[in-house]
Amino acid sequence: MSELQQEPTAVQGEGRYVLGDPIGDTRAPDSPIADRWSDRKFSARLVNPANRRKMSVIVVGTGLAGAAAAATLGEAGYNVKSFCYQDSPRRAHSIAAQGGINAAKNYRYDGDSIHRLFYDTVKGGDFRSRESNVHRLAEVSLNIIDQCVAQGVPFAREYSGLLDTRSFGGTQVSRTFYARGQTGQQLLLGAYQALERQVHAGTVEVHPRTEMLDLIVVDGKARGIVTRNLFTGQLDTHLADVVILCSGGYGNVYYLSTNAKGSNVTAAWRAHKRGALFANPCYTQIHPTCIPVSGEYQSKLTLMSESLRNDGRVWVPKECGDDRDPNDIPEDERDYYLERQYPAFGNLVPRDIASRAAKNMCDAEHGVGPSGLGVYLDFKDAIERLGRSAVEAKYGNLFEMYERITGDDPYETPMRIYPAIHYTMGGLWVDYDLRSTIPGLFVGGEANFSDHGANRLGASALMQGLSDGYFVLPTTVADYLADAPFDEVPQDHPAVQEAVDATRARIDKLLSANGHRTVDSFHRELGQLVWDQCGMARSKEGLEKALDRIPSLREEFWRDVKIVGTGDGFNQSLEKAGRVADFMELAELMCIDALHREESCGGHFRVESQTEDGEAQRDDENFSYVAAWEYAGDNQRPVLHKEDLEFSYVHPTQRSYK
């Protein structure tokens, strides 16, 4: 696939990348869409139970996808090694998901079906996802709920004892199952417990506080990983017949995001540099209701649930720079801009639209709060209409959280909110079987690009993680392992040694710079740059600017970063530095991807591609494809491989929420 065919034909970004072969085969069966997953399961080869214990599997990451995959493969009898950088697998960032998990159970009898969930997800992704994968996700959603209930996940229930559901953005049915505001936590603990059960059974070995720093590829196949023990600093190699990455998304490239501080792209990026294609890196999701930045020292952003927009009204002062107390601003001097611009959906427009509208208001200097980067989310009318106790029953815990962080009481004064990076739809390219372009390397969960297109619907991330982990990977990995066990790789194999040496050299280089700036100061600068130029709105000019700056920033980083201490032992600055180094490289690819995609779709808004009234304008004729990027070497232009998207079941339309 590395054959370079022709120079890029696109005008923008010309010279920044090279066009390679298109991707022809995604391994999806050719049958009618509703039969594809059944057909694939039947055609997948099986492994004799007695042979499974001779085969070894590495799973990196213990979030929903990773823990579920490791547990299920352990149950099947494979030898599984599971890795996470946290001190326990239970702390992976899936734990922070609040809202819920979608499933087409149709318990409400409100017209839901597998096909409708499929349809909503393809449409919500702004027609940039692969129909086959999304349909499978919708099918498997039913099994996920069954599995989690059987594990003891305490979902919310009605007095009948049956499961409760609620509605989420982008749908007209009530299909979101939830466990108060902690659905991610409860689902992850279910998967974690299943994992610990397999540890007890002796099929899974968990390696916490162990970070994957490189992928070992032997004779074209993924055969292991290089890890660093974060306690002792020791570098180790782990070899196996197959490697599965479920290492999460890359939202922390922006420095400030709703991701955990440790969330990083390193595992995925190392795999990319070893030959795995990276797809649609510019597709990032910005959540409209987060608590605004309060100062230079800000270290992360906290999400306030989307559900608040059911009763809260979003507004800004009509007059620019009006810094009066919000309660002193009379009704006729307030601009309820979402209700004004989108009368049909009002405050409940989808995430990308609400985010962009807030940005536009702040750009026009109507923003509120000390930084001017905030808008009000006001519950005054809801409190008057429903009474304080009703509002408290619905949102009490969120109001408390807001007050804990900001010190303001939302019952008395409107909340201030601003958009923040929340999820990344892009990731390592995978086929229908979740195989990357390196044989033996599978990718699940947020780390892959597969199911959400250019925009993810609320409550679909948990669904995808568990679908990949419990149901898809165990089937497709078994099919791959039908050819295993493969030739044993000796520890002193040149490819193993090369990976270890490269890892050690990188660590030594980071430690030896001994410059003047901290890792965080570089990360902040990178994050601000990517946020400004490749955040809520992207332009050719801005992206070019970022692409001119990133390489010099990267060079400065390697020359001037200061890390105290050594690599032999617990060193959190060193851990961070390795991750930031990879973000520095990823950021460039994101900007190239954003620059080459001269259309607006989902979370990717190109200012040059908008309708007359300022809405995102897709260009299906030229951009209805997955952009899968190949790493061509340091300081080489990346190679673009296009996977054309075909829509046989859901016809692309322009979204409108007016």
Next chain:
Amino acid sequence: MKLTLRIWRQASPEAKGKMQSYVLDDVEPDMSFLEMLDVLNEKLVIDGKDPVSFDHDCREGICGSCGMVINGNAHGPQQYTTTCQLHMRHFDDGDTIDIEPWRARAFPVVKDLVVDRSAFDEIIKSGGYISVNTGSAPEAHAIPVDKVSADDAFDAATCIGCGACVAACPNGSSMLFTAAKVTHLGLLPQGQPERQTRAINMLAKQDELDFGGCTNVGACHEVCPKGIPLASIAQLNHDVLGATLTGARSD
């Protein structure tokens, strides 16, 4: 505001630790406690000194990574609040703040404020689950669960595994942690078949590790950022007693 921090510094598990003082004079009230430590660490790095190690990850009170004893209280002065969600507006200009790691034999110090809590994973491993293989689950609505039990199970299930309960307990006991899981699973119909063996296996594992015994002091509940009910411990004792009476065997 200006603060004096007295922080436990310990280079390695074997090294002898001590409290060390630092003065920070530009602390903003809107900073979180961990952001205040970030500021200190940035200064230390620039001065070529080893920054203070501390565990943290989600910084929104749910992953359970963070935890320090602040002025003698696990997670600090504010109730139902993890260290990461504690903000500096709860302190005053000129304050001296003592910051120490969890102190418990079962949680050895790794470095500075970082402790090894893998004993918690050991307890879960010994039985904190329902044994159901992927794919073998019945239809989710096949077994209704009454709302009260479901809600109570949820309350117990919100434990984040931070370890504050152990740090606050004068005996260094993990009883509240173990009880929370036993209660969560034991209240649900799906958890019944293994209810008694789960309770005795998890309790036996807890005793085998370096945790102390429970003497019903209740400090665990007071510091628990999720407010896990103390009644969970009664539930655990109830299930263990039941197991003893029926002769349920541990494995």
